[in-house]
Amino acid sequence: MFKKKSVDLRREMPVLARHEGDWEGEYLHLNTAGKVLDRHGSHLSCMFPFEGQYAYYQINRYRWDDGKREELHFPAVFRDGRIWWDTSRIAGSGWEVDENSVMLKWSRKDVPNSYLYEMIQLSRDGQSRYRTWHWFQNGELFQRTIINERRMK
Numbered sequence: 001m002f003k004k005k006s007v008d009l010r011r012e013m014p015v016l017a018r019h020e021g022d023w024e025g026e027y028l029h030l031n032t033a034g035k036v037l038d039r040h041g042s043h044l045s046c047m048f049p050f051e052g053q054y055a056y057y058q059i060n061r062y063r064w065d066d067g068k069r070e071e072l073h074f075p076a077v078f079r080d081g082r083i084w085w086d087t088s089r090i091a092g093s094g095w096e097v098d099e100n101s102v103m104l105k106w107s108r109k110d111v112p113n114s115y116l117y118e119m120i121q122l123s124r125d126g127q128s129r130y131r132t133w134h135w136f137q138n139g140e141l142f143q144r145t146i147i148n149e150r151r152m153k
Contacts, residue, residue: 009055016094022044023045024150041064044059059073100123102119114136115136118132118134128151
């Protein structure tokens with residue numbers, strides 16, 4: 001039913017492998033003047049399947065104070081030293097920068113002429129991570145997102 005992958009992503013991307021597990025945090029979306037556009041809680045699961053077509057699989061669960069909830073799945077393949085997403089919502093890639101940092105460049109398919117740069121900084125003890133997104137549309141910065149997360153036990 002499933003075929004074994006030929007790549008061991010934990011070996012190829014050891015910094016990313018340190019993100020494996022569940023993370024809880026908060027997303028804070030800001031305009032360029034710093035005004036809060038949206039704030040919501042999150043629970044992310046980062047997985048490295050041993051079988052199947054994807055080298056990496058992430059599930060994002062969002063929750064807002066008004067009761068709204070959303071769950072998104074982000075499967076990724078590995079090639080050319082990066083992980084690559086192409087889902088109904090996003091397309092892009094991620095790569096390691098140093099022993100604590102991962103960078104991503106991706107686009108939201110529902111935001112025309114856009115792309116985002118995301119930096120993920122993992123704490124030395126691996127229990128916290130800090131992410132920032134810079135959103136661009138038509139080459140101009142229009143939004144930032146700040147995400148603080150703690151590893152769930």
